[in-house]
Amino acid sequence: MHNLQSGDLTIEVAEAPDGVMRCTWKGKSNERNPPEILKPWFEKLLASVGEKQGSIEMHFEKIEHFNSSTITALIRLIQICRKTNVKLVMVYDQSLKWQRLSFDALRVFEKNDDLFHLRFA
Amino acid sequence: MSNDAFGFSIDMTVRNEWRNVDLLRTSVQNCFTAVFADVDGCHAIAMVTGELLENALKYGDWVSGDRAMFRLRVHGQLNQVVEVSVQNPLKADDANGNTLVKAIEWINSFPKPEAAYRARMLQIAQNDEDESPSRLGLVRIAFEGNCRLAAKIVDGHVTVTAALDLSSSAAG
Ligand SMILES: Nc1ncnc2c1ncn2[C@@H]1O[C@H](COP(=O)(O)OP(=O)(O)O)[C@@H](O)[C@H]1O
Ligand SMILES: [Mg+2]
Numbered sequence: 001m002h003n004l005q006s007g008d009l010t011i012e013v014a015e016a017p018d019g020v021m022r023c024t025w026k027g028k029s030n031e032r033n034p035p036e037i038l039k040p041w042f043e044k045l046l047a048s049v050g051e052k053q054g055s056i057e058m059h060f061e062k063i064e065h066f067n068s069s070t071i072t073a074l075i076r077l078i079q080i081c082r083k084t085n086v087k088l089v090m091v092y093d094q095s096l097k098w099q100r101l102s103f104d105a106l107r108v109f110e111k112n113d114d115l116f117h118l119r120f121a
Numbered sequence: 122m123s124n125d126a127f128g129f130s131i132d133m134t135v136r137n138e139w140r141n142v143d144l145l146r147t148s149v150q151n152c153f154t155a156v157f158a159d160v161d162g163c164h165a166i167a168m169v170t171g172e173l174l175e176n177a178l179k180y181g182d183w184v185s186g187d188r189a190m191f192r193l194r195v196h197g198q199l200n201q202v203v204e205v206s207v208q209n210p211l212k213a214d215d216a217n218g219n220t221l222v223k224a225i226e227w228i229n230s231f232p233k234p235e236a237a238y239r240a241r242m243l244q245i246a247q248n249d250e251d252e253s254p255s256r257l258g259l260v261r262i263a264f265e266g267n268c269r270l271a272a273k274i275v276d277g278h279v280t281v282t283a284a285l286d287l288s289s290s291a292a293g
Contacts, residue, residue, distance in 0.1 A: 008143070028143065030142065030143045030146075030171070032139050032175075032179070065146070065164075065167070065168070065171070067171060067172065067175060067258070068172060068255065068257040068258040068261045069254075069255055069257070069258075071242075071255075071257055071261070072245055072255035072257055075242060075245050075246055078246075079246060096161070096164070097161035097164070097165075098161065098164045098165065098168065098265060101264065101265045102265065105235075105238055105239060105242060105264070106242075108239055108242060108243060109242075109246065
């Protein structure tokens with residue numbers, strides 16, 4: 001699985017021995033249409049995780065900013081992970097108010113199925 | 122000249138180029154960081170700037186002109202009221218003007234912007250097809266920026282204003 005590098009955004013992928021794909025978001029997600037870039041990359045990631053029966057950990061602590069269309073792409077990711085039975089964890093920095101507000105709001109998508117969780121670092 | 126009453130403002134035109142959104146967003150963030158100690162507040166103002174400019178560039182009529190107007194005002198006692206406005210030309214009979222006004226009415230119909238934001242996220246999740254635009258930007262401004270939104274359409278130009286009160290701290 002390759003890192004994503006597009007404009008000001010980088011997502012670094014590192015595979016842990018326990019099958020966890022750790023994706024670290026860096027820079028800014030400020031493209032006009034982020035889903036256009038993110039969706040195909042997420043699909044590759046899911047395929048790769050599926051093969052290994054692993055899970056995904058998305059780290060946002062280092063991201064400086066993302067626009068609202070990026071949030072839509074994240075909602076889609078949550079949905080597709082749940083549909084395909086892939087465990088997804090999103091980790092954010094609770095000391096940054098904007099991250100706290102953005103990610104706490106995503107808790108509406110947490111269910112009792114253990115497939116999607118939010119965690120703060 | 123009393124410090125308490127000394128506000129400031131930025132008035133400028135912005136060329137219709139996508140990279141200008143982030144150039145201006147980061148400039149506003151840096152500007153405010155120089156004035157205020159409140160890092161979270163600075164990020165919120167910058168986010169509002171980014172979302173409003175994105176919309177102006179996405180939905181403006183860039184055939185008749187190539188510039189948006191950006192206006193930012195800081196006033197009130199102890200500089201706690203921040204108003205960000207962006208103006209762009211609109212095509213005649215453009216449905217976006219109406220969509221914009223309806224979107225703001227919808228947001229303002231909720232007792233708290235947080236409830237509007239939550240409702241919009243659930244709607245996005247419910248609509249299976251990838252709808253673009255996602256219509257999360259304005260409601261994010263209201264919720265995350267803790268802003269009151271207003272829009273005005275005059276002579277083929279739309280002005281969207283977000284008013285942020287730094288003294289009343291937002292949710293969380
Ligand atoms: N500056 C603007 N000029 C014209 N229409 C606008 C403007 N801003 C917003 N709109 C309309 O309001 C809708 C909602 O905007 P927003 O919540 O930012 O979502 P999005 O940018 O994803 O479409 C837009 O889809 C557009 O139809
Ligand atoms: Mg928008």
